[in-house]
Amino acid sequence: MTSSVSIQDLSLSFGAVTVLENLNLDIRDGEFLVLLGSSGCGKSTLLNCIAGLLEISDGQIFIKGKNVTWEEPKDRGIGMVFQSYALYPQMTVEKNLSFGLKVAKMPQPEIDKRVARAAEILQIQPLLKRKPAELSGGQRQRVAIGRALVRDVDVFLFDEPLSNLDAKLRSELRVEIKRLHQSLKNTMIYVTHDQIEALTLADRIAVMKSGVIQQLADPMTIYNAPENLFVAGFIGSPSMNFFRGTVEEKGGRKIVHVGGVDFAIDAYPARAPILSGTNVVLGIRPEHVTVDEVPAGGDAHAAVVDIEEPMGADNLLWLKLAGQTMSVRIAGSRRYAPGSQVRLGIDMGMASIFDSGTEQRL
Amino acid sequence: MADISSLNTTAVAIDAAKPQLAAGPRGKRPARAFSGTNIMVYGTLLVFACYYLLPLYVMVVTSLKGMPEIRLGNIFSPPVEITFEPWVKAWSSACTGLNCDGLSRGFWNSVRITVPSTIASIALASINGYALANWRFKGSETFFIVLIIGAFIPYQVMIYPLVIILRELGIYGSLTGLIIVHSIFGMPILTLLFRNYFVSLPEELFKAARIDGAGFWMIYFRIMLPMSLPIFVVAMILQITGIWNDFLFGVVFTRPEYYPITVQLNNIVNSVQGVKEYNVNMAATLLTGAVPLIVYFVSGRLFVRGIAAGAVKG
Numbered sequence: 001m002t003s004s005v006s007i008q009d010l011s012l013s014f015g016a017v018t019v020l021e022n023l024n025l026d027i028r029d030g031e032f033l034v035l036l037g038s039s040g041c042g043k044s045t046l047l048n049c050i051a052g053l054l055e056i057s058d059g060q061i062f063i064k065g066k067n068v069t070w071e072e073p074k075d076r077g078i079g080m081v082f083q084s085y086a087l088y089p090q091m092t093v094e095k096n097l098s099f100g101l102k103v104a105k106m107p108q109p110e111i112d113k114r115v116a117r118a119a120e121i122l123q124i125q126p127l128l129k130r131k132p133a134e135l136s137g138g139q140r141q142r143v144a145i146g147r148a149l150v151r152d153v154d155v156f157l158f159d160e161p162l163s164n165l166d167a168k169l170r171s172e173l174r175v176e177i178k179r180l181h182q183s184l185k186n187t188m189i190y191v192t193h194d195q196i197e198a199l200t201l202a203d204r205i206a207v208m209k210s211g212v213i214q215q216l217a218d219p220m221t222i223y224n225a226p227e228n229l230f231v232a233g234f235i236g237s238p239s240m241n242f243f244r245g246t247v248e249e250k251g252g253r254k255i256v257h258v259g260g261v262d263f264a265i266d267a268y269p270a271r272a273p274i275l276s277g278t279n280v281v282l283g284i285r286p287e288h289v290t291v292d293e294v295p296a297g298g299d300a301h302a303a304v305v306d307i308e309e310p311m312g313a314d315n316l317l318w319l320k321l322a323g324q325t326m327s328v329r330i331a332g333s334r335r336y337a338p339g340s341q342v343r344l345g346i347d348m349g350m351a352s353i354f355d356s357g358t359e360q361r362l
Numbered sequence: 363m364a365d366i367s368s369l370n371t372t373a374v375a376i377d378a379a380k381p382q383l384a385a386g387p388r389g390k391r392p393a394r395a396f397s398g399t400n401i402m403v404y405g406t407l408l409v410f411a412c413y414y415l416l417p418l419y420v421m422v423v424t425s426l427k428g429m430p431e432i433r434l435g436n437i438f439s440p441p442v443e444i445t446f447e448p449w450v451k452a453w454s455s456a457c458t459g460l461n462c463d464g465l466s467r468g469f470w471n472s473v474r475i476t477v478p479s480t481i482a483s484i485a486l487a488s489i490n491g492y493a494l495a496n497w498r499f500k501g502s503e504t505f506f507i508v509l510i511i512g513a514f515i516p517y518q519v520m521i522y523p524l525v526i527i528l529r530e531l532g533i534y535g536s537l538t539g540l541i542i543v544h545s546i547f548g549m550p551i552l553t554l555l556f557r558n559y560f561v562s563l564p565e566e567l568f569k570a571a572r573i574d575g576a577g578f579w580m581i582y583f584r585i586m587l588p589m590s591l592p593i594f595v596v597a598m599i600l601q602i603t604g605i606w607n608d609f610l611f612g613v614v615f616t617r618p619e620y621y622p623i624t625v626q627l628n629n630i631v632n633s634v635q636g637v638k639e640y641n642v643n644m645a646a647t648l649l650t651g652a653v654p655l656i657v658y659f660v661s662g663r664l665f666v667r668g669i670a671a672g673a674v675k676g
Contacts, residue, residue: 051569074572074574078573080570082569085566086564086566089588099571099576100573100574100576103576104575
């Protein structure tokens with residue numbers, strides 16, 4: 001697998017503030033990589049560095065094997081789609097699409113051909129003569145994608161392209177971007193703070209925090225085996241349930257002792273045997289808990305239903321366990337009144353355990 | 363089924379709301395157009411408007427009277443016999459101490475000063491502002507601050523050094539010299555104006571244009587300029603009225619044959635040759651003020667808002 005975009009030891013600082021430090025990232029050819037993080041984590045900054053819109057302080061950037069560290073944005077073989085669409089307001093859709101090609105002094109027949117093709121792919125042919133102000137948000141974003149499309153680039157950069165759209169359009173366009181990626185097979189780098197977008201679109205996700213990539217893996221690994229406490233808490237809605245406790249040995253079994261409740265963890269696929277006495281954080285996703293369906297011989301924990309949130313397909317229960325609130329996701333058809341006594345079974349094979357000091361996965 | 367149930371709930375809601383409906387809407391009804399307060403407010407505004415318009419009225423009326431009528435002393439009465447003689451005289455044959463060709467000489471001088479100064483200062487300042495807003499370079503902030511400080515230094519402090527500089531350059535007393543002076547003095551405030559406007563334009567447009575391969579000038583002319591009509595109109599109003607109304611620089615930096623209209627007006631009004639011709643003076647003053655007035659009236663319509671609408675989320 002050749003790498004399409006390669007970032008080596010990239011550092012960026014504004015005056016005394018270091019935003020990115022010694023960042024390394026290799027993006028494979030044709031890969032859909034999502035940079036995920038909350039605002040201010042440096043994900044958009046990183047994208048701007050790749051685009052060449054920010055001058056980096058140190059390090060190197062390669063695109064298609066070419067060192068583009070000091071290359072002008074236009075020569076990097078990238079196209080970029082912005083959150084605010086950034087369409088030129090005084091130009092028609094057609095002029096918006098062809099502007100870059102005209103600047104590059106491409107012959108007119110070729111321009112027409114490319115614009116027509118992009119318009120067909122994005123289904124914006126009827127809009128070509130209109131001005132951006134006469135388009136809806138979804139249409140504008142399509143045109144913005146088209147502007148990257150006509151340039152026939154190696155790498156697409158998306159900077160939170162769906163954040164300005166309403167929920168329905170967002171999911172529609174999300175599917176469209178995925179379809180676009182499947183048909184074009186270009187490398188795409190996509191910045192978002194929306195974990196649903198990240199999980200649904202990405203081949204791999206890079207979760208970022210304070211300018212550092214916390215974990216780089218495929219969506220399922222990120223979801224099921226988060227590398228550290230931050231990733232575990234960031235991905236998933238409702239968020240993973242965390243219990244702080246101590247690993248002990250009881251009756252020949254390893255347990256995590258949390259405020260009077262013992263969670264047996266011998267089913268947990270630990271990377272290395274976890275020593276007794278370690279202070280840990282036990283993380284359990286809401287859907288990895290069964291309610292009143294504990295298999296024979298499994299451990300059961302008694303809990304009381306606090307609040308029920310029916311969501312149609314799912315039913316979310318908020319329970320009291322080990323002196324704290326935890327959420328459990330069950331099928332929408334199974335209802336529990338507040339105050340119900342229930343027995344919880346926990347799928348330890350799917351749980352995560354982190355060292356409470358280093359916050360790394362054990 | 364859904365319809366029936368929603369109908370039922372509506373009925374229930376109406377039932378619940380009945381007592382309130384009977385009591386009528388709560389809160390105060392909006393005031394009528396001719397309430398006591400409104401009459402007070404508009405009356406006061408009207409009085410003030412008259413107060414400010416009265417001098418203009420007197421000037422117009424006086425300028426249309428002949429001298430015999432003016433001597434009657436009724437400055438508020440409309441002219442019995444309308445005459446445009448004073449206007450013609452003010453324009454073409456009123457005398458200053460030096461010559462007798464009226465305001466026309468000063469008018470054309472002012473045009474020759476205002477047009478190039480306005481164009482030069484706006485062109486330079488808009489490029490300055492664009493560079494400072496979008497192409498930050500090392501020390502650009504410092505440069506900007508220094509420029510802004512320039513806006514707060516009193517003109518009088520800089521007059522003498524400027525005279526020396528112009529003299530050394532050999533353009534002291536010429537129109538070119540005055541045009542350069544006006545352009546320099548317009549720079550700080552105009553640059554501030556343009557920089558702030560360009561900063562307010564969505565930065566992503568600039569980035570998109572750079573990715574499309576446009577350079578410094580291409581982005582300026584093709585992307586920024588078409589979106590900047592409002593700020594150019596504002597700058598034009600500022601410069602045209604400012605330069606047209608300037609008196610100090612006109613006197614200091616030019617010779618009598620290049621005096622702008624304001625200086626010419628002063629000389630006409632202040633030259634004492636027998637009788638004071640109030641009607642000619644009034645007409646001359648109105649002629650001098652006509653250009654800024656027309657600029658305000660015409661350009662007011664050009665304040666098109668929302669040129670950038672549609673570029674970003676709308």
